[in-house]
Amino acid sequence: MSTIYDSIIIGGGPAGLCALLYLGRGLTNSILIERKGIGGLVSSTEHIENYLGFKSIDSFDLIEKMKEHALEFAKDSIxxxxxxxxxxxxxxxxxxxxxxxxxxxxxxxILSLGTTTKSINVTGEEKFVGRGISYCATCDGAFYKDLEIALVGGGNSAFDEAIFLTRFVKKIYLIHRRKEFRASEVLVQRLKDTGKVEFVLDSVIEEIVGDNKVSSIKIKNIISNEVTEKNISGVFVFVGQNPSTSLIENTPIKLNNEKYIIADMNMHTSVDGIFACGDVIEKNVRQIANAVGDGAIAASEAIKYIQSL
Ligand SMILES: Cc1cc2nc3c(=O)[nH]c(=O)nc-3n(C[C@H](O)[C@H](O)[C@H](O)COP(=O)(O)OP(=O)(O)OC[C@H]3O[C@@H](n4cnc5c(N)ncnc54)[C@H](O)[C@@H]3O)c2cc1C
Structure with a gap:
């Protein structure tokens, strides 16, 4: 007869890895299934500076430490x-x-499915992915050495990534649909201090233009409706995330209007025996610190559930 596991975690980002650690320490027979690479979204940035205990840590080092720690208690479980x-x-x-x-x-x-990057859905975006359109500064920043680029977004991730990109690029046009940013003041000031940014506010990209690769963008000011064209070599998009929940759409697991999983404070979903944690659940703050916290709760509750059967 095939194995019946105590728990299966789907998704190997910080939430899933922390759940694996707790399930391993709880001496359960559990595994984690990951579709890409361990670490999830953490691998899309370079440094982490706000995870308690590490003033600044290379993202790949943090992922390695998390993976090694989880596997210490749950050997061969990925x-x-x-x-x-x-x-x-x-x-x-x-x-x-x-x-x-x-x-x-x-x-x-345990569903720790995380999120994927949102696109801006404008003409040219899909056509130029990998040829001037990027969603990952760490992966692609070095291709834009001494070039001018555009970056779309106004949150912490957008500013973190813009600061990273200033190492390579000559200039960034930061395009944001509002006048105010959601990013913290520290990050806004840090980006300004590089002297490499020009803010293009109340504006959206209307079209991405090019032949084989991106050569310019058309920018529309949403107050005046004026459209201007800027020659740039690349566009980095950081406008938020979509939950990776297509797998559980139209199932008894309840999702909110934006398709995030509805879980209670103990990470229970609407289905008995199915727990959810990390960025994929409905909540306001999506960071490593609370993804890991959610993972610990989900695993602890799963252990209680298994014992109750
Ligand atoms: C650019 C950027 C910079 C960031 N910087 C910071 C920062 O400085 N500090 C901070 O605290 N947070 C930061 N974050 C947020 C942080 O990365 C997330 O909060 C954290 O990774 C969430 O962890 P998670 O495990 O919930 O989800 P994720 O990290 O998204 O992991 C989910 C995993 O599930 C897998 N998966 C999904 N569906 C399936 C399936 N069907 N089968 C198998 N596997 C599946 C995915 O491949 C993925 O590996 C940043 C995010 C971005 C985008």
Whole structure:
């Protein structure tokens, strides 16, 4: 008979890794399934400066430390595969199927699916992905040495990434649809101090223009409706995230209007035995610190649930 796991975690970002650590220490028979690379969104930035205990840490070092720590208590427990479906919601033993054709049976599930980057949905964006459009400064910043680029966004992530990009680029046009930023004042000032940024406020990109790669953008001022064109070599987009919940749409797991999972303060979803944690749940702050906290709660509750069966 195939193994029946105590718990299966789907998603190997900080939330999932912390859940794995707790499930391992709880001596459960649990695994984590990750579709890309361990670390989730943390790998899309260079340094982390706001995770308690580390004044500044390279993101890849932090991921390695988290992975090593989790595996210390849950040896050989990571599988690389994409979960495609969950079924048997009303049964004590639930079923998970993956894109490699594997089927897993488990008493409980922890959804730490995280989010993916939102696009700006303008003409040219899709066409030029990888040829001038990027969603990851760490991955692509070095390609824009001494060039002028545009960056879209006004939150902490956008400013963090803009500051990182100033190492390479000659100038950044930071385009934001409002006059005020959501980013913290510290980051706004730090970016200004580089002397490499020009803010283009109350504005949106209307079109991304180019032949084989991006050569310019058309920017519309949303107050005056005036459209101007700027020659740039690349566009970095940081306008927020979408929850990775397509897998559980139209299932008994309740989602909010924006398709984030609705979980209570103990990370219980609307289905018995299914827990959710990290950026994928409905909440206001999405950071490593609370993703890890959620993961600890979800795993502790899953352990209680398994014991109650
Ligand atoms: C540019 C940027 C900079 C940031 N900087 C900071 C910062 O400085 N400090 C900070 O605290 N936070 C920062 N954050 C936020 C932080 O990265 C997130 O809060 C954190 O990664 C959330 O962890 P998570 O585990 O919930 O989700 P994620 O890190 O998104 O991990 C989810 C994982 O689930 C996997 N997955 C999804 N669906 C499936 C499936 N069907 N099958 C298998 N695997 C699946 C994904 O591949 C992914 O690896 C930043 C985010 C961005 C985008």
């Amino acid at each position: 599988r690389y595969d994409e979960v495609e479906s969950i079924s048997d919601f009303d049964k004590e033993i639930k079923t998970i199927k993956t894109s490699d054709g594997d089927e897993y049976k488990t008493k409980s599930i």
